[in-house]
Amino acid sequence: MNQNNQSAEIIKKIQSSTRRGNLITYGIVLAAYIVMQSLVSTGHISSLLKGLLVPVCVYVIAAVSLNLVVGISGELSLGHAGFMCVGAYASSFFTNAYGDGLPNWFRLILAIIVGAAAAGLFGILIGVPVLRLKGDYLAIVTLAFGEIIKNLINVLYAGVDSNGIHISTKSAMDLNMGPDGKQIIKGALGISGTPRLSTFTAGVVLIIITLFIVQNLMNSRAGRAIMSTRDNRIAAESIGIPVTKYKLLAFAVSAALAGAAGVLYSHNLASLSTAKFDYNTSILVLVFVVLGGIGNIRGSIIAAVILTVLPEMLRGLSAYRMLIYAVILIAMMLFNWAPAAISWRERMMERLPFGRKKRTGEED
Amino acid sequence: MAMLEVSRLSISFGGLHAVDDFNVTIEKGQLYGLIGPNGAGKTTVFNLLTGVYKPNEGIVRLDGVDITGKNTVEVNRLGIARTFQNIRLFKDMPVLDNVKVGFHNQKSYSVLTGILKLPKYHRTENEMNQKAMEILDVFGLASEAAVKAGNLPYGKQRKLEIARALATDPKLLLLDEPAAGMNPNETAELMDTIRFVRDHFDMTILLIEHDMKLVAGICEKLTVLNFGRVLCQGETSEVLSDPAVITAYLGE
Numbered sequence: 001m002n003q004n005n006q007s008a009e010i011i012k013k014i015q016s017s018t019r020r021g022n023l024i025t026y027g028i029v030l031a032a033y034i035v036m037q038s039l040v041s042t043g044h045i046s047s048l049l050k051g052l053l054v055p056v057c058v059y060v061i062a063a064v065s066l067n068l069v070v071g072i073s074g075e076l077s078l079g080h081a082g083f084m085c086v087g088a089y090a091s092s093f094f095t096n097a098y099g100d101g102l103p104n105w106f107r108l109i110l111a112i113i114v115g116a117a118a119a120g121l122f123g124i125l126i127g128v129p130v131l132r133l134k135g136d137y138l139a140i141v142t143l144a145f146g147e148i149i150k151n152l153i154n155v156l157y158a159g160v161d162s163n164g165i166h167i168s169t170k171s172a173m174d175l176n177m178g179p180d181g182k183q184i185i186k187g188a189l190g191i192s193g194t195p196r197l198s199t200f201t202a203g204v205v206l207i208i209i210t211l212f213i214v215q216n217l218m219n220s221r222a223g224r225a226i227m228s229t230r231d232n233r234i235a236a237e238s239i240g241i242p243v244t245k246y247k248l249l250a251f252a253v254s255a256a257l258a259g260a261a262g263v264l265y266s267h268n269l270a271s272l273s274t275a276k277f278d279y280n281t282s283i284l285v286l287v288f289v290v291l292g293g294i295g296n297i298r299g300s301i302i303a304a305v306i307l308t309v310l311p312e313m314l315r316g317l318s319a320y321r322m323l324i325y326a327v328i329l330i331a332m333m334l335f336n337w338a339p340a341a342i343s344w345r346e347r348m349m350e351r352l353p354f355g356r357k358k359r360t361g362e363e364d
Numbered sequence: 365m366a367m368l369e370v371s372r373l374s375i376s377f378g379g380l381h382a383v384d385d386f387n388v389t390i391e392k393g394q395l396y397g398l399i400g401p402n403g404a405g406k407t408t409v410f411n412l413l414t415g416v417y418k419p420n421e422g423i424v425r426l427d428g429v430d431i432t433g434k435n436t437v438e439v440n441r442l443g444i445a446r447t448f449q450n451i452r453l454f455k456d457m458p459v460l461d462n463v464k465v466g467f468h469n470q471k472s473y474s475v476l477t478g479i480l481k482l483p484k485y486h487r488t489e490n491e492m493n494q495k496a497m498e499i500l501d502v503f504g505l506a507s508e509a510a511v512k513a514g515n516l517p518y519g520k521q522r523k524l525e526i527a528r529a530l531a532t533d534p535k536l537l538l539l540d541e542p543a544a545g546m547n548p549n550e551t552a553e554l555m556d557t558i559r560f561v562r563d564h565f566d567m568t569i570l571l572i573e574h575d576m577k578l579v580a581g582i583c584e585k586l587t588v589l590n591f592g593r594v595l596c597q598g599e600t601s602e603v604l605s606d607p608a609v610i611t612a613y614l615g616e
């Protein structure tokens with residue numbers, strides 16, 4: 001009996017500590033939202049900063065979702081911007097094609113669902129063949145995927161008329177649309193005229209939803225299975241965890257959330273092109289994740305905010321800008337010399353060709 | 365019917381016959397030892413039993429079911445759990461979660477139930493927590509439930525691996541050198557724990573061990589492996605006094 005009480009107490013302690021951690025994260029987001037909202041409503045904010053509110057939300061969601069793959073499932077993905085791109089284009093196409101006359105908030109919700117679903121589907125399509133392979137292929141294939149997606153969309157023409165959706169990869173003429181047709185995706189010119197449905201409030205709500213999904217997933221049966229495949233694949237198999245299935249789950253959820261970030265992005269601009277979704281953006285988001293601490297969700301949020309706002313704030317200091325930026329990067333890196341980051345490095349080192357020797361006798 | 369029945373099991377790597385014509389029969393509830401010099405093929409036998417390697421030849425039957433050639437995940441679902449010679453814990457996860465993840469195929473709820481924290485989530489998690497603490501208690505690890513597995517001292521890591529294996533509710537437990545790196549006190553304690561696990565969980569256990577005191581102390585039967593082949597098999601006391609076994613251990 002005494003033993004049981006003791007156990008119950010330990011469990012309670014563990015549960016309340018995770019709950020506290022999660023609540024702090026939500027709290028930080030809400031506090032930041034309230035501060036920024038009151039600054040906006042009292043006019044105490046530069047137009048520069050105001051213009052950054054939605055993009056910051058986009059990058060926060062992108063970073064948190066990438067952390068699900070990199071930090072929680074332990075795989076390196078270099079094509080996160082590709083999934084954002086899919087979400088952005090699918091949702092902008094949808095918004096331009098349908099939903100005229102519906103209330104804005106409802107149109108945005110529909111757009112988010114469409115964008116997240118499209119990106120999630122791409123996540124599964126890419127993940128099924130790739131996650132089956134053991135080793136380093138994912139990083140390379142996701143990098144290639146990001147670029148391929150960008151180039152495919154660059155030659156994509158699409159529109160709608162009363163007969164439905166028309167798609168071509170040659171030219172607008174090849175769409176063969178009826179007289180009531182409306183051309184939406186115009187090849188390299190992208191999509192223009194998307195209604196600007198994204199708001200700061202919508203962005204923060206989406207961040208909260210993302211946190212809810214990722215944090216609750218981490219504390220569930222599936223989350224533990226995902227983390228077990230990260231920590232030791234062979235041991236995970238030995239206790240009956242289907243490794244590929246759970247790596248795929250993490251990858252698909254991450255892709256869907258990146259797609260949602262893409263929706264927020266594309267509905268914040270009048271014109272959308274693929275230029276913003278190249279590997280530079282993928283690497284940038286990865287930098288947020290690494291600097292914020294691998295596997296550390298709160299860290300991803302903070303790093304994404306600081307590193308998105310900072311370069312813009314420093315514009316006035318033109319000459320010193322990059323210097324200060326670099327110093328802050330280094331400071332954050334030192335700050336995050338956390339054990340989680342260190343063990344991740346070890347895992348990645350094991351995968352490098354010269355680190356392979358460690359692997360012989362792995363099946364012991 | 366025997367719990368484990370292995371016949372003519374063989375595998376070679378290149379030209380090396382790592383395991384050659386291996387046979388063993390283990391009855392339910394037995395504590396069985398697999399011994400032999402370094403490189404004899406003991407761990408390879410475990411890898412063959414658990415589907416890490418596919419045998420070139422032979423049949424493995426668990427509780428009457430043919431499990432030959434099944435993959436590791438299936439083998440665990442069918443009832444074999446193991447520990448590893450070089451510890452393989454989920455070292456960035458807490459001790460508690462290392463055991464809870466072992467319940468994966470026993471206690472289940474959907475991904476969505478987990479994300480939305482529906483009532484079934486709370487119910488199942490409570491069951492898991494309680495059962496995990498019970499198992500941890502057997503190994504004296506309950507008070508360290510919140511500690512990261514990688515931060516446990518070595519001896520406790522070995523115990524946690526056994527706890528995790530037990531969480532999968534196996535019929536047969538394979539322990540690969542469970543006392544490796546332990547001092548005599550820890551080893552003596554481990555022997556008690558292994559006996560307790562057998563009695564308390566009604567477990568069948570096959571263990572590899574170099575520590576002869578442990579082997580002589582708790583194993584009822586032994587198989588000696590040498591150069592991948594069975595050298596000798598039978599009651600522990602008989603096997604340990606067999607001249608061929610003594611020669612194999614002391615060198616020609």
Ligand SMILES: Nc1ncnc2c1ncn2[C@@H]1O[C@H](COP(=O)(O)OP(=O)(O)OP(=O)(O)O)[C@@H](O)[C@H]1O
Binds near residue numbers: 377
């Ligand atoms: N994957 C593999 N590829 C090639 N050779 C292997 C492989 N696995 C094991 N071996 C070889 O098979 C033989 C048996 O190895 P095994 O690890 O089973 O020995 P062991 O009896 O467990 O030894 P120890 O007591 O040192 O753990 C060794 O010669 C080893 O080098």
Ligand SMILES: [Mg+2]
Binds near residue numbers: 364406407408449
């Ligand atoms: Mg061995």
